[in-house]
Amino acid sequence: DIQMTQSPSSLSASVGERVTITCRASQSITSYLNWYQQQPKKAPKLLIYAASTLQSGVPSRFSGSGSGTDFTLTISSLQPEDFATYYCQQSYASPSTFGPGTKVDIK
Amino acid sequence: QVQLQESGPGLVKPSETLSLTCTVSGGSISSYYWSWIRQPPGKGLEWIGYIYYSGTTSYNPSLNSRVTISVDTSKKQLSLKLSSLTAADTALYYCARAEYSEYDFDYWGQGTLVTVSS
Numbered sequence: 001d002i003q004m005t006q007s008p009s010s011l012s013a014s015v016g017e018r019v020t021i022t023c024r025a026s027q028s029i030t031s032y033l034n035w036y037q038q039q040p041k042k043a044p045k046l047l048i049y050a051a052s053t054l055q056s057g058v059p060s061r062f063s064g065s066g067s068g069t070d071f072t073l074t075i076s077s078l079q080p081e082d083f084a085t086y087y088c089q090q091s092y093a094s095p096s097t098f099g100p101g102t103k104v105d106i107k
Numbered sequence: 108q109v110q111l112q113e114s115g116p117g118l119v120k121p122s123e124t125l126s127l128t129c130t131v132s133g134g135s136i137s138s139y140y141w142s143w144i145r146q147p148p149g150k151g152l153e154w155i156g157y158i159y160y161s162g163t164t165s166y167n168p169s170l171n172s173r174v175t176i177s178v179d180t181s182k183k184q185l186s187l188k189l190s191s192l193t194a195a196d197t198a199l200y201y202c203a204r205a206e207y208s209e210y211d212f213d214y215w216g217q218g219t220l221v222t223v224s225s
Contacts, residue, residue, distance in 0.1 A: 001168075034211055036152075043215035044152065049207055087152060091210035095167040098152040 002026050002090050004099035012107040019075040021102045023088035028068045032092035035064055035073045038101075039084045048073065049091075078104070109134035111202050111216035118222050125189040125223075129202030129216055136160050136183045140205040142212065143176060143187045145198040153198075157209055158185060165209070192223045 003026035013019050023033065031051040036044035046055045048064035051071060061076040075082055083106055088099040115127035129141070143155040156166035158176045166174045175188040185202060199220050203212035 032208075036212075043201055043203075043218055044212070045215075046211065046213050049211045055213065089152075089210065091208050094165055094209075095169070096154045096210040098154070100151050 001095055002029060002093055002097055004088055004090055004097050006086075006088060006099040006102050008102060009100065010103040010105070012105055013078050014107045015078055015080060017078045017107075019078050019082075019104060021073045021086055021088075021104075023066075023071040023073070023099050025069045025071075025090055025092075029090045029092035031067050032090055033064070033066065033071045034089045034091055035062075036087045036089065037082075037084045038087065039081075044087060047086075075104075109204065109214045111204065111214055113200060113202055113216045113219040115200075115219055115221065117220060118224065119192055120225050121193055121223055123192055125187070125192055125196070125221060127187040127200055127202075127219060127221070129185045129187075131183040131185075131204075136178065136180050136185075140209045141176075141178065141185045142203050142205060142210070143185075144201045144203055144212070144215075145196075146201070146218070147195075147198045154210070155187065155189075155200075157205070194223050197221065197223045 005024045033051045035048040038044040052064045085101045085103045110132045112130045137160045140157045142157040158164045173190045178185045199218040201218045202216045204214040206213045
């Protein structure tokens with residue numbers, strides 16, 4: 001299985017701050033990388049697919065980049081509704097696997 | 108608006124078989140991949156398996172021998188059966204639709220909590 005890691009595991013940030021989350025795959029997954037946001041007690045929500053394509057309806061302050069093994073999710077200006085846990089997921093090979101998550105909370 | 112709704116027992120005994128159903132409304136079940144994904148309390152996400160509307164399936168090898176996913180297109184339902192349950196199977200179980208590939212989950216149900224306990 002392809003192992004996904006994320007850093008940091010948690011971070012504290014203020015409204016308006018720029019936030020960057022990193023995801024690394026144990027082998028090349030080209031651009032087959034998705035990002036999800038999960039708010040407490042809710043199902044995950046697809047933010048970005050294919051490493052950098054913004055899902056319909058997702059605010060443009062979210063962006064993704066990377067290819068191969070290293071990927072980044074950036075929130076350009078953190079909003080109150082963005083405090084949540086973020087997961088990366090590889091869709092390159094079966095079984096699809098998720099990272100352990102990065103929890104973003106309020107500083 | 109596509110909606111997915113999981114249903115099934117909230118409590119199952121060890122060694123028994125879990126049966127869950129996901130009902131799709133507001134959209135077609137055809138031409139999409141449909142997955143089951145689970146999340147143990149306070150932990151991360153694990154993909155269980157998918158079914159294509161035509162019936163093709165793929166399962167996570169870690170659960171392969173215990174999992175069966177089926178689809179009833181006439182009822183717009185997919186089903187999950189997971190056998191030989193242990194406490195480690197206690198989790199929130201989600202169904203999800205994939206649109207762009209087998210694993211790009213753009214619609215999710217709200218999840219159903221399954222507890223394995225005697």
